[in-house]
Amino acid sequence: MCLIVLFFLCVTTVCVCVCVFCQHSFHAKVSDLHTELYEGPGTAMANPLVAFTLIKRLQSEWLNVVYSNEAVENIQALRSSYEEEEAELPKLEDLQGAARGLMRLQDVYALQVGSLVRGRFQRVTNGQPIDIIMPAVSVLLSGDDCFLVGKVAYEQGDYYHSVQWLEESVRLFRGTGGGWSPENEGTLQDALDHLAFSHFKTGNVSYALSLSQELLHYDPMNGRVLQNVEKYEKLLVAASPSRSNGLRRPTSNHLRTRDTYERLCQTQGSQPMHFENPRLFCDYFTNDNPGLLLLPVRREVLSLQPYVVLYHDFITDSESEDIKGLAQPGLRRSVVAAGVKQEAADYRISKSAWLKSSSQSVVGKLDQRISMLTGLNVKHPYAEYLQVVNYGIGGHYEPHFDHATSPSSPVFKLKTGNRVATFMIYLSSVEAGGSTAFIYANFSAPVVEVNTTIIFTSITYVGEAVKMLKDQITATSAMGFFFFF
Structure with missing residues (x-):
């Protein structure tokens, strides 16, 4: 069995501009930021610090200015304009979530708070501060x-x-x-x-x-x-x-594996095992399927036990955008199995939506391509519907089994059986981080490029990897599909 963790240093944020009168100092600050940051490179929102300060300004600072006693001039126009846009602005839970995301990044990547305040993403290695990323656009925290x-x-x-x-x-x-x-x-x-x-x-x-x-x-x-x-x-x-006992990190539900998954996330797929095992290779793969003979898929085998493979450029940019567009209206807070029910949990921070292949052509074509590549029947109920997952600031999924481990799990009520494999497609890249860490196998797979696919088995047995997947699929088995952006 393989234990995995997903952790993304990325952000998806919508900037909403509110055209109102306000006090000169605050107006000047906002104007400067729009000139220097938001009207500059499109990568500004990829910086979690920039994203956090924007969410804070839209949710907290504008609110305080609008309803302050000092905003006496044009007060009615100010409040009316703000209230017209308020429904589209970040909520308090968004701001608190962004703050928790910064703390999560701080922990997982061992970032120094003092450096974050200065707009730098640094951790101390051998006594020296090392920049793990140099954002094109940065911001100082107040x-x-x-x-x-x-x-x-x-x-x-x-x-x-x-x-x-x-x-x-x-x-x-x-x-x-x-x-x-x-x-x-x-x-x-x-x-x-x-x-x-x-x-x-x-x-x-x-x-x-x-x-x-x-x-x-x-x-x-x-x-x-x-x-x-x-x-x-x-x-x-x-x-x-x-003496004071000093600061100690809060306890975790996954304390035994926390150090391992943080190390794997920090090294971002640079573990030496990929280069030491002669059985790992790269090739152009067709799975002996006529539909792939003229357009084979670039395959990179990362591990045989568990079976983990990367398929490069598996979908096109236009397909990626179509999928994100279909999923956007239906995104909801992701849930996890909790006994006999499902609920939101702090160890999985993301939003997700489900897409059915019968209703959208791009999803149907993708199902067909996945079937050709794996040789598996990926139609419901032999596989789950396609799940699109959006990770925001510090979004993550702590160590977990991708298949159900409890007989009382809700998954068995679906009469589809347990997961035997997971097929993931990255719909966007990240500035840093984003690795999928396999805890017990002691390696991580980085997000190397957009539209890359990773497939891994959830329940592993001895045998040739591809043949293993084909042989294990039965009328009561299921395969999980995910998109990440």
Whole structure:
């Protein structure tokens, strides 16, 4: 059996411009960004930091400006224009999801928060900061940007991340004199307040006391903070001198495999096994099918146990765009099997839609091509309908089995049997990351190019790979199909 994980550093975002009057400073900031970023290279939205700040501006900053007391001039026109566009703008859950996506990228790729704040994607290797990607377009994060990310972590009880992001928020707010702008989500006092409690929760009581005392400098009559100061002082007097345990990452449902899949994602398919096994090869493949004789598929065998193969340029650009267009209206939050039901889960962050081959010609043609390539009957119920999956900022699927492992799984109610193989097509590339990691086989397959297909077996047996797939398919077996963009 093969355990897989998908992790994408990518973003799909729609920019909506709201033409309204606003305060000069905020208007100037937005105008500069549109000139420098959004009207420049089309790759701007591929940068998760740029995407996060855009979502924050559309969901939070515009909201704060529109309904602030300072927006007295043309207030009605401002609010009316905003409310006309509000339904199309990102929601609070989109903003929180983008913040969690940044933290997820931080963890999986071991990125330094201080570097992210400066618009760099760096991790420390052998004591030296290394850029894992150099975006064509970048953006600096503000103290308020960092505060929002830290606040999202704080509200989840995730003090490992809240400390790191709120430290940067406090530093940046201090650097600007703690000034306040109507579009901001928080202030220096807010950041100090959240940071102090975060340090208290991680065991760093002395620093929590110091931050709380600084906060009292700005708000000396804050009764709650005064109580916290008294509490921290008593704890320090009563406790024997000891060191803080330091920051620890939150526990995971997949703690045993977390280090492995993060290492595989970081190395992005550069494991040496591909070059050491003489049984792995590349060729032009027809599967002895007359339909492929004049147009063979470029095949790259990555692994035999489990059987994992890449097929390059399996579909055309126009087919890719057609599929994305068909799926876009039906995209919904992806769900996973949970006992006898299906529900959304934090370990699978994506949106998905299902396409039936009988209703759309491009899907029917694709089914036929897949059947020629694999020799399998891919019509329902012998295979699932085609699933199109969209991964946003830091979208991912943590370690999981691609086939059902519980007899009570909903998949068995469909009378189609368990998955024996999965056929995935990448509909877009990514700036960095995006690997499919096979945990127990200890290798990962990178997203090398758009329209590449990867096929892998979910339940493996000894035998020649292609013959194995043909022989195992029965009236009660199923094959899973996915598109990713």
